[in-house]
Amino acid sequence: MSEHAADPATEAFVAHRNLLFTVAYEILGSAADAEDVLQETWLRWVKVDLDQIRDQRAYLIRITTRQSLNRLRTLQRRREAYVGPWLPEPLLTAPDTADDVELAESVSMALMLVLETLTPTERAVFVLHEAFDVGYDEIAEAVDKSPAAVRQIAHRARRHVDARRPRKVVSAGERRAALEAFQRAVETSDLQALLGVLAPEVVVVSDGGGRKLAALQPVVGADKAIRLFVGSMQKVGGTLTTEPVVVNGNPALLFRLDGEVDGVAALRIEDARVTGIYYVRNPEKLSRIESETALTLR
Known part of the structure; x- marks a missing residue:
């Protein structure tokens, strides 16, 4: 559709598309499913009488949230049968x-x-309120709950998340230094260097989805993590290279085997050391790892 032919509904949707994608992705953890939700949102949006809409952004977020919740409930049943740990699509x-x-x-x-x-409801409420600064009244309409109930859900979800997420903000310099040190250590299989960059309690979660070799349980501890990475490197039947990238707004290493994407390891960095490695090898989740995706909270 040309710029001149765009109608008000299309213009509004396009203007908020990156925001709606980010909402759906944060609720679902899957870019492919987020794209499907956007398609469903569009089909509902074009049937709306825009003259009756006071806040187009809020209304679009409401449709997107409802469609994301419907899809998330279906996805959760599928994930119960997933082979090994499930990680979000990077x-x-x-x-x-x-x-x-x-x-x-x-x-x-x-x-x-x-x-x-x-x-699912806790996740939607947390995402909308904490990330997108949506008010309780608007969230209540999106999840079909009362504002009072939404406030309680938000409090419960925030307490749960706060107990598990990193406490400190890491500077860009710290992130860059830790990523570079990790990359050098992995490329050279330098065990001492790996010990220096990995936190003693580091956790490695690898997702092969039954399609690629990956640990079937999270690996906890620097010694075990080193054995996992070095062992994996030694089993590679080809030339493995690494490339520093930014995945989901955070430092990561892209692994290529004989020039083809083999996996991506996103890092969680605290106090200048790697405390978490999220290693995705499932080919079905790597389709967006070579072209940038625009994300936004506004």
Whole structure:
């Protein structure tokens, strides 16, 4: 559709598309499903009488949230049968995404994994209120609850998440230094260097989805993490290279085997050391790892 032919409904949808995608992605953890939700949102949006809409952004978020909740309830049943740990679909983001601390935290693999432990309604309420600053009254309309109930759900979800997410904001310099040190240590299989960059309590979660070799349980502790990575490198039948990238607004390493994408490891960094490694190898989740995805909270 040309610019001149665009109608008001289309213009409003396009103007908010990146925001709506981010809402759906944070609720679902899947870019592919978020795209499907946007399609469903569009089909409902074009049937709306715009003259009756006071706040187009709020109305679009409401439709997107309802469609995301419907899909999330279905996805949760599928994830129960998933082979090994399930990780969110990683998204390649622009380098300056990391400079937006609020956005980088809200879409980080670490926080997205914590959100998986919430109920669908808790997750939607938390995401809308904490990340997108949506008021309780608007959230109540989106999730079909009373404002009082939404306030209680938000409090419960925030307490749950706060107990599990990183406490400190890490500077860009610390992130860069830790990523570079981790990359050098992995490329050279330098065990001493790996011990120096990994926190003693580091947790490695790897997602192969039954399609690629990956640990079937989270690996806890630096010694075990090193054995996992070094062992995996030694089993590679080809040339493995690494490339620093920004995934979900946070530092990551993209792994290529003989030039083809093999996986991506997103890092959680605290006190200049790596405390979490989220390693996605499932090919079905790597389709967006070579082209940037625009995310926004506004």
